[in-house]
Amino acid sequence: MNNFVYHSPTKVYFGQGYESQIGALLKEHGFRKPLMVYGGGSIKRSGLYDTVTASLKDAGLTWAELPGVQPNPLLGLAKQGIALFRAEQCDVLLAVGGGSTIDTAKVIGLGVPYDGDVWDFWCGKADPKTGIPTVAILTIAAAGSETSESAVITNEDGMQKKGRNSIFNRPLFSILNPALTATLPAYQTACGAVDIMMHTLERYLTLPGEVELTDRIAESVLLTVRHWAPVAIAEPDNYEARAQLMWAGSLSHNDLTGCGHASVFINHKIGHELSATHDTAHGASLAIAFPAWAKYSYLYNVPRFAQYAVRVWGCEMDYQHPENTALAGIQATEDFFRSLGMPVRLSYIDVPESEIDLLANRITANGKLSFKSYVDCGTKEFTEILKLAK
């Protein structure tokens, strides 16, 4: 087991009704004026906006608002948020939405106390020394941003989509009410399920692999999504299904599923480029990346892929030819993604083969990427991977 540091201090209020306590909870923490960040009209249509603002009023709080966060959120809006936060003299960020909304709030949180361009933190020019706390009310089980230290943002200048980790990105507290996700369309539910699985798999399918406890926890997350994602899609207001997915989403990306071994996150690199160039939903982009990456990679790590196939997908172990078991697990994953209505090839989202070189070049714009014990990947390797996704 490798040395590791684990620090996931976000307080989680999980279950029905906590969102109506948001005003009191913010007040209890000594805040007086949140900047409320949200997306389009969905929280207004669902009544969540009214619940939250009523709770803020009841607690005697005022607030400012930054609506308009889109999937694959943009740096420009976050910069508006930084200016607004300062002008309105807010003291906390209140993100009401999914990963894009929470990530936008996190970018604002790092940007407000920083004199330079907040992009500095994403392009590697500077390290954050402090941050304004973010609080989240989650509306989709997917990104895990409600407990993670990660924030992903797209800079419109060159459509660069990048993630940044920082302890200041961990929300102070998050409210997770599964009932708030009951109105999600099937496609978004499926995208979320894939994202949860991929946050886990990027930490699990690593070399050297085994850390028994961590692995079994990762498998627990995967088995839970395997079981409950189809239920949530078939019965959108099945509370238990929504709850299992929501808790799986938080645990998949709060670092628990990777304690003690390396992480890969190579599929996220591919996915981010697809999202940046084609505005593909994050989960969908990962559903395309994974089968290709896995088929390219499994021979480097047959025992690990075989374990995945047996423990998560119930494949029969082929002791004489474990590579067959490994492949069966990859196929089972692809079939599962497909059954959820996810695209699993570039052609499904109308990305022609002729674009593969461009994508491979974008991924490796800053040189080869080292994924620890897997092969270092340059343009050539990514081209080969992407060809498996055509």
Added chain:
Amino acid sequence: MNNFVYHSPTKVYFGQGYESQIGALLKEHGFRKPLMVYGGGSIKRSGLYDTVTASLKDAGLTWAELPGVQPNPLLGLAKQGIALFRAEQCDVLLAVGGGSTIDTAKVIGLGVPYDGDVWDFWCGKADPKTGIPTVAILTIAAAGSETSESAVITNEDGMQKKGRNSIFNRPLFSILNPALTATLPAYQTACGAVDIMMHTLERYLTLPGEVELTDRIAESVLLTVRHWAPVAIAEPDNYEARAQLMWAGSLSHNDLTGCGHASVFINHKIGHELSATHDTAHGASLAIAFPAWAKYSYLYNVPRFAQYAVRVWGCEMDYQHPENTALAGIQATEDFFRSLGMPVRLSYIDVPESEIDLLANRITANGKLSFKSYVDCGTKEFTEILKLAK
């Protein structure tokens, strides 16, 4: 899934060598003078005392010391610690040891800022409003106190052993170096393994049970202990075995294994009385309590006990007679405890049958205990349970 609040903010430094950074880490957090709490001579014999004090000196820190913590730690020593902390104007507690040492530090942490008798918090007279932070360097995988909100102490007045939960009990950070546990005797390693399993089982064998993700995580902890405890006993300096047990210990009691359903902790009530009256090691007392409690209880919850038997012990499911599977899982647990060298009956620790009434009366001194969906247990019920342990 029931509503729950999950908050486990302790930062964990896991792996080799972190203990030599303790001075720098304390300084980084702005502390200037820890009260170092520890047990007998073992940390002096192992060299850990020297490593820690050298690190404190290197960081330019001074410190005070409270040695002498015993297993089943006593309130009197903690009260000395409170006085010492105040007199020496310390600003943080540094526990170097196992659960007893960390719990003693936690009691001091709640007591220092409190004007009344610190026992008030344990006997239910008062709720802590604040606390001095505790930092831990762990030397045994067992109690989970290094991340938990629990602190157990024994009041010499009537030998009352009681636990108290509080967010102020969560250590600020904990250093977990599995190599520090390599010198533990087999008996202590085994006691620790049982304690880890029981922290998990008290949250897992509950009614209503199923929360798939939580359950699978609990099973992950149990399977990990099942695999690695015998290895750690056979090969005391097997780092991987020590590491798996240590991380299992922290996750077993930081609340993760119980999210979304009730907890029982009835075996702990029995165990605490055995420890208070016979100074039985905590893990050993639980190894005696569990088989008896489980045999008394399984018929209230056959599906859950059967799931435990199949998933954790690999028992064959008897679909026609699931109660047989449930019993096989209990037997497998008892056999496992026995194989680790644990006592599994009262007679093994020389508690005669004639003492059962006294024990049952002590457990229920404040009236019947309600264990949610299991039967409420009064003197009659505890007598029946204890008879199964004779």
